[in-house]
Amino acid sequence: MKAVKYSRQRESIKEYLKSRTDHPTADMIYAAVRQIYPNISLGTVYRNLTLLTEQGEIQKISCGEGSDRFDARMDKHYHFICRRCGSVMDLPSMDMNHIDILAGNGFDGRIEGHSTFFYGLCKDCKQLEKEGKEIQEKRK
Numbered sequence: 409m410k411a412v413k414y415s416r417q418r419e420s421i422k423e424y425l426k427s428r429t430d431h432p433t434a435d436m437i438y439a440a441v442r443q444i445y446p447n448i449s450l451g452t453v454y455r456n457l458t459l460l461t462e463q464g465e466i467q468k469i470s471c472g473e474g475s476d477r478f479d480a481r482m483d484k485h486y487h488f489i490c491r492r493c494g495s496v497m498d499l500p501s502m503d504m505n506h507i508d509i510l511a512g513n514g515f516d517g518r519i520e521g522h523s524t525f526f527y528g529l530c531k532d533c534k535q536l537e538k539e540g541k542e543i544q545e546k547r548k
Contacts, residue, residue: 412459412463415456416445417441417445417448417452417456418456418459418460420441420444420445421437421441421453421456421457421460422460422465422466422480424437424440424441425437425466425478425479425480426480428480429497429498430495430496430497431469431477431478431479431487431496431497432477432478433474433475433476433477433478434450434453434454434457434475434476434478435450435475437453437457437478438450438453441453457478461478464482465480465482466478466479466480466482467479467481467482469487469496471489471494471496471525473494474494477496479498481498485498485499485501486498486499486502486504486524486525486526487499487525487526488525488526488527488528488530489525489526489527490527490528490529490530490533491527491528491529492529492530492533492536492537493530493532493533495530497530499526504522504524507522507524508520508521508522
């Protein structure tokens with residue numbers, strides 16, 4: 409891979425992501441980094457997120473509906489997506505390597521990994537549902 413010139417803005421994006429556990433969207437990252445670099449453009453944020461993802465320094469989480477989310481945590485872990493409010497959160501560590509073995513049974517290729525999302529209701533939405541209340545939309 410070609411060497412990439414150092415960028416304070418890119419480092420700021422990476423540091424912001426490392427400080428977060430809520431898997432922010434590009435728009436959320438843009439709003440935060442803009443506090444430090446008022447002249448940064450949304451396009452610059454998107455380009456840097458793409459570059460950081462390609463370099464394996466962050467991961468992009470495509471949740472289906474809504475905007476992609478970003479995560480600086482690069483160890484093997486799984487995500488939970490709330491079907492009601494759209495929040496994305498890390499699940500406690502668990503070993504699910506057996507999925508690769510199961511998927512490889514009867515498959516004539518080579519399984520090298522997997523990506524798994526879990527869906528349901530987060531703690532807050534579960535409580536709101538129990539109380540019969542509506543939730544404010546969190547997705548951006």
